[in-house]
Amino acid sequence: MTKQLIGKMVIGQSGGPTAVINQSLVGAVLAARKQANITGILGAHHGIAGIMKEDFIDLTTQSPEQLELVATTPAAALGSxxxxxxxxxxEKVFEVFKKNDVRFFFYIGGNDSAETAHIIAEMAKEANYDFCTVHIPKTIDNDLKVTDHCPGFASAARFVALAFMGDDRDNRALxxxxxxxVMGRSAGFLTAASALARQAEDDGPHLIYLPxxxxxxxxxxxxxxxTMAKYGRCVIAASEGISDKDGxxxxTSGERDSHGNIQLSGSGALGDALxxxxxxxxxxxxxxVRADTFGYLQRSFPSIISEVDAREA
Known part of the structure; x- marks a missing residue:
């Protein structure tokens, strides 16, 4: 018989926020409250960084009404x-986990966050520390391995489609x-969602470029x-990750993040180049000719959150 783990749970959020990441947070917290073997629920303030500082938020006492407000609020309530x-x-993370009798670790994030969760799970295994690690998927560009679609994508896709719909009307006028x-380092799903703005044959975006x-x-x-010869105007959707034949x-902005990724949305460099x-x-x-970079606007825009996205998250 498998030994039942008994101890506290830590949950954190990592990477870029989304419009529905807090739905995942609250869903996990409410489910954990029903488990008698989970003796406490701690929210990590700013993910791994907060764990190392023992910067936790007690999530065992909030009322259902408070949690519902958190769930429907865009961006990362715990800090990312x-x-x-x-x-x-x-090693510091495990010192903190052992000190606080943490046996469950839930990490909400994308591919880089999944890698972090995997590293910690492997470290627990090597240390013979009874531990359960769960990665909760989150990303707006829909590029997580194994999943066919991911929480966060649908809301961002809706934003992109509506933004292009409005921008096309502006382009018609002038x-x-x-x-x-549009965001999307190596996956063009979000940029492709711009096509949903088309309602008539001459609606933009007229040209779409994917990574x-x-x-x-x-x-x-x-x-x-x-396109100019045909319509007298042109609206273009370009993914931030478009590359030449050599990849x-x-x-780019010329900078890299802590995971080694080239930063693509930190400036309007691509828009200016195009x-x-x-x-x-x-x-x-x-x-x-005008150019805009949607950037972070796509991630946590309120009021147009996809109901399906929120429910799935």
């Missing part, structure tokens, strides 16, 4: 973190060429020229 823990950090850069396809400058410029990003390519496609012509 971008930290790739090394050996020293993991014509010209508009470039919008799964090689981006060719000459083809891009010809696409824009053809090099078209534009706008420059568009202008170069019309030499000697005065063409109105």
């Amino acid at each position: 973190v971008r930290l790739k823990p090394g050996k020293a950090e993991c 014509s010209g060429i508009k470039v919008n850069v 799964e396809r090689v981006f060719n400058v000459e083809s891009f410029q010809q696409d824009v020229r053809d 090099n990003p078209i534009a 706008a420059a390519l568009v202008k170069a496609a019309f030499p000697g012509e005065k063409v109105r």
